[in-house]
Amino acid sequence: MSLPLSLQSKNVFLATALIATASMALFSGSGAMAFPEYQQFVEKHSGRTANCSMCHTNDSGPTGNDAGQIGSLTEAKLKQLNEARAAFEPGQDVDNPILNKFGNAIVKKIGMKNVLQYRSDPEKLATALGGKDDLDGDGIADSREFLDGTDPLNASHGDPWLLFVHNFSRYRVHIALAVLSIGLLLYGFNKVIAALSSSMEKKK
């Protein structure tokens, strides 16, 4: 794997060491997973099964020749990949073709340096992401979705209770109107039932 072309960091040694670490993690015995520590943490923490597609384009991770994996990338995409891998510091816009929107957002928010560092304590990733970003707009912060093992890019997926609370608040007008309609209907039915019952009693 070639070094990033646009590497202009002052600390070239540190960058080289980090890339080497990343590459080892990427192609080591972990197989298809880039950083298996994150997946293992998410599964243990949430009790849900997870896979690479939480952050990667391909659910089997970056290694391989399928769509979204390194083997399938064109030269231009490889260049993009290398540029993204050089984004060590937070705040840099990245468009890594092997990462999905959440994966790229993580790199932008905390930088590759921290992504590598937090492997030993993945919970720190959630803290570093903060509680504001919500890529799918489902009302649950991305960091929380990471901890819960839910899909941060799917508005229909999240912790059921949190989703319910958020959607209840979001659709409160719709719900209020539905309650009002059904309430009026029940009121009407009750009045009719009462009237019919009394008329039947009188007949008896």
Place this chain on the structure above:
Amino acid sequence: MSPISGLNDVVAFVSERFPVDKLNFHSMIEKKEVPIHKMTWGYYTGGLALLFLFVQVVTGLFLLFYYQPTVSDANLSVEYITKYVSCGALIRNMHAWSSSLMIFFTVVHLLTTFAMKAFDRPREITWVAGVCLLLITYGFGFTGYLLPWNQIAVNATKVGLQSVELIGTYLPGAIADLPRILKETFQGEASVGQATLGRFYAMHVVLLPLALFAVLGIHLLQVQLHGMSQGIDRAAQKSEKFFPLFILRDLSVWGVAFLILFVLALCLPFDSFVSFPLLEPYNALGATPPGIKPEWYFYFIYYPLELLPFWLILLLSNLLVAGLFLTPWIFRDTSRTTLGFLALLGTLYLIIMTIFGHNIYEIFKGGG
């Protein structure tokens, strides 16, 4: 018994169950009374199952406009419905939630009618038709589960069809091949693929609805012909007219149930209970992801299947189905107290297996 006398018995049986003199508005609607007692709530459970069936039909029709029953497009079309079709997520959630609620209320209805001895003469056909409806409802659940064509759908269907084939190993002689033939008929090709999706789709949207409406017609006709069963040992002190009083009360219950369904479908996506890797499009070349399970309403048989020998579960489930069909004759002389106790045991079993089935499985198999 001579053939003539046997035929007479059959005619007498059918005449009592289908009294043609009662086939009129006066007998079936005007005269019909609903007893009022402590178990009156049981009379609403069948209506609730019917409400959720209506919701299934309406939302299912909307989904039909967009759903594509091909392995390449099925998952994408479901995603399209959820993300881009106006109110698509709501309609899909209503379909999913109402399917679960329909099965829930069908089971509750079965248990309450059992406890109330509503299968007693002359309502045997009502009961048998009801058991058929329950099985058809489970058939809807099984065939509908495959349609989103995601990891959990395809892999769970594979497990289900393999279980059907496995039955053959416990059957003698020529009938040993029947389950395999049945599985191949449902599957349509070597593995679960396009042919399977097409067949499950045809069953889900055509064959099962036809069967359901035919049997439901018999069930409802019987209910109207014979009226509501007494439900308790002593005749009820009070009763009310089925039409219009009970119908209006029933509609009120429907209103509340529909409101609950609407709020659930609006606020709580059904998919949120499943791990996200299981919702990804099915990958025929990939490994089977962990956590493949059927829908919750199959847990009562799924967890015992995971824990106990297959032959034992097969035997018990066959006995259960046979017992359900023959209930009106097996429990003809059983008191309502005993039936109530048996229904309570059945309810406890279903609750425990559905809610704690996984924990029970973990206790016995988790360490292994």
